[in-house]
Amino acid sequence: MTSPTKAEGSGPSVALDPELASTTEVDKPKKLEGRSPGQLMWQRFKRDRTGVVSACVVIFFFLIAALAPVISKLYGKDPYTLYAQEPDFPFLLDDFAMPTGSFGGMSGDFWFGVEPKLGRDVFTMLLYGMRTSLYMAVIVTTFSVVTGVIIGMVGGYFGGKVDYWLGRVTDFFLAFPSQLFFIAFMPVVTALFVSPTDETPTYIRAVAIILVLWFLGWMGLARLVRSSVLSLREREFVEAAKVSGASPWRIVRKEILPNIVTPILVQSTYILPSTILTIAFLSFVGVGFVEPTPDWGRMFAIGAEVYEQDPMFMFFPGVALVIFVLSFNLLGDSVRDAFDPKTGR
Amino acid sequence: MSDNLTLPAQQGATGTSAETLLEVEGLTKHFPIYGGFPIKRKVGAVQAVDGIDLTVGVGESVGLVGESGCGKSTTGRLITRLLEPTAGKITYQGQDITHASRRQLAPVRSEIQMIFQDPYSSLNPRQTVGTIIKSPMEVNGINPEGGREKKVRELLELVGLNPEHYNRFPHEFSGGQRQRIGVARALALNPKLIVADEPVSALDVSIQAQVVNLLQKVQDELGIAFLFIAHDLAIVRHFSQRVAVMYLGKVVEVGDRDSIYNRPRHPYTHALLSAVPEVAVDDEADDKERIRLAGDVPSPIHPPSGCRFRTRCWKAQDKCASEEPPLIQISGNREGHLTACHFPEEPTTEAREEDVVMDPALKALEDSAADEPATKD
Ligand SMILES: Nc1ncnc2c1ncn2[C@@H]1O[C@H](COP(=O)(O)OP(=O)(O)O)[C@@H](O)[C@H]1O
Ligand code: SF4
Numbered sequence: 001m002t003s004p005t006k007a008e009g010s011g012p013s014v015a016l017d018p019e020l021a022s023t024t025e026v027d028k029p030k031k032l033e034g035r036s037p038g039q040l041m042w043q044r045f046k047r048d049r050t051g052v053v054s055a056c057v058v059i060f061f062f063l064i065a066a067l068a069p070v071i072s073k074l075y076g077k078d079p080y081t082l083y084a085q086e087p088d089f090p091f092l093l094d095d096f097a098m099p100t101g102s103f104g105g106m107s108g109d110f111w112f113g114v115e116p117k118l119g120r121d122v123f124t125m126l127l128y129g130m131r132t133s134l135y136m137a138v139i140v141t142t143f144s145v146v147t148g149v150i151i152g153m154v155g156g157y158f159g160g161k162v163d164y165w166l167g168r169v170t171d172f173f174l175a176f177p178s179q180l181f182f183i184a185f186m187p188v189v190t191a192l193f194v195s196p197t198d199e200t201p202t203y204i205r206a207v208a209i210i211l212v213l214w215f216l217g218w219m220g221l222a223r224l225v226r227s228s229v230l231s232l233r234e235r236e237f238v239e240a241a242k243v244s245g246a247s248p249w250r251i252v253r254k255e256i257l258p259n260i261v262t263p264i265l266v267q268s269t270y271i272l273p274s275t276i277l278t279i280a281f282l283s284f285v286g287v288g289f290v291e292p293t294p295d296w297g298r299m300f301a302i303g304a305e306v307y308e309q310d311p312m313f314m315f316f317p318g319v320a321l322v323i324f325v326l327s328f329n330l331l332g333d334s335v336r337d338a339f340d341p342k343t344g345r
Numbered sequence: 346m347s348d349n350l351t352l353p354a355q356q357g358a359t360g361t362s363a364e365t366l367l368e369v370e371g372l373t374k375h376f377p378i379y380g381g382f383p384i385k386r387k388v389g390a391v392q393a394v395d396g397i398d399l400t401v402g403v404g405e406s407v408g409l410v411g412e413s414g415c416g417k418s419t420t421g422r423l424i425t426r427l428l429e430p431t432a433g434k435i436t437y438q439g440q441d442i443t444h445a446s447r448r449q450l451a452p453v454r455s456e457i458q459m460i461f462q463d464p465y466s467s468l469n470p471r472q473t474v475g476t477i478i479k480s481p482m483e484v485n486g487i488n489p490e491g492g493r494e495k496k497v498r499e500l501l502e503l504v505g506l507n508p509e510h511y512n513r514f515p516h517e518f519s520g521g522q523r524q525r526i527g528v529a530r531a532l533a534l535n536p537k538l539i540v541a542d543e544p545v546s547a548l549d550v551s552i553q554a555q556v557v558n559l560l561q562k563v564q565d566e567l568g569i570a571f572l573f574i575a576h577d578l579a580i581v582r583h584f585s586q587r588v589a590v591m592y593l594g595k596v597v598e599v600g601d602r603d604s605i606y607n608r609p610r611h612p613y614t615h616a617l618l619s620a621v622p623e624v625a626v627d628d629e630a631d632d633k634e635r636i637r638l639a640g641d642v643p644s645p646i647h648p649p650s651g652c653r654f655r656t657r658c659w660k661a662q663d664k665c666a667s668e669e670p671p672l673i674q675i676s677g678n679r680e681g682h683l684t685a686c687h688f689p690e691e692p693t694t695e696a697r698e699e700d701v702v703m704d705p706a707l708k709a710l711e712d713s714a715a716d717e718p719a720t721k722d
């Protein structure tokens with residue numbers, strides 16, 4: 001323990017920490033702009049090659065999905081036309097309705113081959129299919145994340161009874177067998193909007209899928225946010241804000257939220273690819289989108305029917321899905337590592 | 346003791362300041378403990394703070410000292426209204442703020458500020474120093490002349506930091522510098538009272554004195570009243586005009602600096618003082634009494650009956666277990682020097698004939714050491 005007597009003896013120099021004095025001199029010529037934790041994270045991320053590559057792949061996927069109409073225009077085909085019946089392309093399919101050419105009918109005209117039976121273009125089907133899946137996944141993820149953040153934040157910050165009941169509701173939803181629920185409830189939700197005898201418009205199907213996935217998609221994040229907020233709430237900077245008279249809303253917005261952005265971001269990068277897989281699963285089992293809406297998941301359903309005669313059909317959708325999900329998960333890992341250099345490698 | 350004068354406990358900010366800024370009466374905080382299965386119910390309470398009286402005068406610095414876990418931080422948080430008191434009354438400038446809501450508090454909010462113990466958790470890692478110091482002004486809608494940014498730069502300069510570090514983030518600063526930022530934030534609202542909760546305990550010994558000196562400078566120049574919380578008497582010695590000693594949720598002795606350091610009466614104060622290292626020439630060092638207390642502070646869930654210090658007190662008698670000693674002015678003490686003890690010590694810190702060593706293990710050690718010749722302490 002320092003004796004204060006000695007401290008007083010240390011005179012005027014006392015006003016400056018020794019470290020400060022040195023940093024001031026070193027920094028003089030440079031512009032005194034601090035680097036935020038976010039900027040530091042970005043720098044660490046840029047050094048991570050896996051992260052950068054997977055980020056590029058992910059961005060590439062989103063780009064071609066967004067630009068699907070442009071690409072298909074340049075390419076000159078669309079995912080709806082049954083090219084086997086067009087006079088321009090005779091002998092596209094053989095007598096068994098399988099592609100005539102080798103490798104699933106790949107050619108200069110049909111880059112990724114031709115669909116068996118109907119003779120549609122696989123390349124544009126995949127483009128538009130990805131577009132459907134990615135859009136849906138982004139919407140579902142956004143909804144789930146927002147719901148999870150709100151519920152987790154309210155429970156964590158206010159604690160007590162509110163937290164208890166929100167926690168029980170979260171547990172309840174977590175206990176749902178999700179796959180079964182999706183299959184069982186998709187028709188029910190659809191029936192809420194349209195009578196079963198009518199034709200279901202595509203957008204109603206989309207809304208139904210979003211609702212069902214949203215319903216069971218927010219719990220993981222809610223728990224994560226709650227526990228982060230619980231620990232942040234006890235931190236002294238929150239108390240300092242309270243002492244200055246800040247409102248709960250301001251504290252949540254200015255003090256707590258900026259500190260949980262990164263875990264939310266990381267978690268979202270895990271939610272999105274798994275949502276893509278779930279949407280694909282729904283279409284695969286036949287409760288998602290139906291013909292003629294191009295859909296990634298349904299391409300697997302078609303592929304599964306014909307895999308003995310035409311294994312190539314599944315190749316491109318499958319490879320694309322594996323690459324996309326893998327990249328997205330690797331990206332999530334890299335973001336997490338950049339956020340906290342102590343975890344991971 | 347018959348010569349104990351039983352005066353009603355009336356402690357003023359005697360001698361140091363005429364006007365009372367903050368007055369705390371019977372302040373109590375019990376944290377409930379819930380347990381039981383399957384239905385949770387209250388099974389007890391942590392009596393963190395149990396009926397303390399305290400006053401702080403305008404511009405006065407008061408030290409609040411006690412071992413870890415005896416309720417100092419809780420007291421500080423009650424006064425800054427971060428915690429809701431279980432009982433008692435907090436009066437600030439004649440206004441009862443005991444249960445004032447956030448909105449009702451608004452007018453005095455800016456006048457009572459706090460400096461926190463942990464410089465690593467008291468600054469938001471996602472905000473720049475500028476934002477951190479500026480935000481109390483934003484919350485209270487204060488627009489100083491020349492703008493908030495200018496004020497922030499002035500504050501940084503005042504606390505001994507480079508004003509150009511405005512745009513830096515907390516992680517770029519050392520513990521001592523962070524604590525200075527905390528001081529600047531507390532000063533941003535021109536407070537009249539600052540509760541400093543062990544502001545230097547987490548710092549390197551070499552930095553502690555610098556921060557204490559900064560606080561002293563601030564106190565002198567700006568005339569801000571301080572409630573300075575510390576776990577030993579050394580750090581508040583030159584800082585506080587008055588000192589209150591706390592033990593297990595109660596104030597056991599309070600008085601002006603001279604009385605507490607030179608004429609302490611409560612055995613606990615004696616024990617605390619004997620733990621204070623003195624800067625003394627070698628031959629002087631032996632004049633001081635040596636007291637070592639056994640073990641830890643008892644649990645505040647089941648505090649000892651009567652005098653709470655009795656489990657560790659070397660003067661304890663039956664009366665101490667049955668009767669709680671009131672906080673009164675004992676005969677021979679100056680006005681404002683109050684002690685809660687049935688059998689107070691002599692008002693001196695001179696060495697006694699035999700050291701008081703309450704810790705059995707330590708006692709055994711010392712005895713065996715004494716047997717060996719030429720053992721230097
Ligand atoms: N929020 C709380 N809930 C329950 N017990 C608490 C809480 N805060 C403090 N305590 C208890 O109150 C007692 C006093 O704590 P504190 O005021 O932090 O002591 P000090 O600052 O003197 O070390 C301790 O026993 C501590 O465990
Ligand atoms: S009242 Fe008794 S137990 Fe308490 S400090 Fe005084 S002598 Fe010790």
Ligand SMILES: [Mg+2]
Nearest residue numbers: 417418419543
């Ligand atoms: Mg404390």
